[in-house]
Ligand SMILES: Cc1ncc(COP(=O)(O)O)c(C=O)c1O
């Protein structure tokens with residue numbers, strides 16, 4: 001006999017976390033937490049208090065009462081809870097795209113004499129566009145890897161692209177379409193063996209997949225906070241720079257916030273010796289506070305527990321989708337996938353529109369993919385069951 005969604009929710013050790021989020025929408029199922037996570041109740045209170053008391057009450061004094069340090073203190077919290085990063089290597093800043101731009105320049109600058117940037121053709125558009133832009137600006141060449149969408153960047157595929165011209169490799173830890181999880185330690189080692197540096201885009205893995213950047217010897221990493229970190233639309237991103245690169249890495253938007261003495265108003269620029277050198281201008285205090293609340297919720301239960309639920313839930317989703325006879329483009333092996341599951345269907349766009357009409361929110365990705373994001377802190381088995389039941393009703397007449 002199959003286990004009911006109610007029984008699965010009752011047995012879920014993270015089920016109570018759902019109550020820590022605002023869930024007052026009219027949806028049957030929200031399966032898009034991998035694009036925009038739900039609003040934590042703590043964030044609602046924290047931001048209201050910040051606006052009223054800190055901004056409203058303290059005004060400019062807030063900068064010397066803690067705001068200036070926030071990018072680094074919250075960066076350290078995020079690094080410790082989500083990235084396996086010791087303090088002093090992670091900072092909250094800008095958007096993922098801007099941070100990727102900074103890191104590509106910084107990494108390329110550390111490998112003078114090498115003129116290739118390697119990236120896979122399946123990577124997220126902003127990553128691909130920025131690699132092209134930075135390569136052009138620096139007179140470098142883009143070396144494209146063309147992996148299979150499901151297998152994605154394996155050691156073999158990457159090996160064929162690396163050589164003594166490789167300066168930098170940019171990889172996404174979890175593929176935004178297939179959900180394939182790459183071997184971060186293994187691929188990092190392969191890049192290093194070629195004498196190159198690696199930048200990891202952790203957008204679709206941080207908060208749902210345990211990550212050990214320090215232990216893996218990763219050079220650089222970047223990611224957004226509005227997905228599994230639940231920090232809200234447009235919340236700032238984070239940048240990780242391994243300690244050993246900190247004093248040498250130079251980024252291209254050096255402003256007063258990356259300078260050694262922020263309020264020194266010096267005539268000449270001297271980069272901060274700390275991770276602050278990755279900042280540029282005034283950060284969004286409200287945005288960083290939202291990141292802090294999201295990180296604290298994850299830290300409370302730990303990424304390992306989140307991953308355990310994610311593996312079970314994505315496995316359960318795959319079973320339900322298999323029963324509907326749908327084609328999956330997500331690895332069947334839990335060790336090889338992140339926390340979203342993707343279906344390929346020629347009518348994916350129309351199906352997604354019908355699902356949304358019936359209160360089920362997944363997302364559609366060009367050209368024929370429907371992505372179901374399972375966010376372990378907020379997604380219930382009841383939601384997943386309702387979504388797949390409705391999906392079955394929608395696809396049945398189409399075939
Ligand atoms: C893998 C990946 N990288 C980068 C981004 C874009 O980052 P942003 O728009 O926050 O700069 C996203 C999602 O939007 C993404 O999924």
Ligand SMILES: Nc1c(O)cccc1C(=O)C[C@H](N)C(=O)O
Nearest residue numbers: 034035036124176177203234365
């Ligand atoms: N960042 C987004 C946005 O500003 C608008 C709509 C969606 C997004 C997303 O995050 C998309 C997401 N990265 C994806 O994997 O497709």
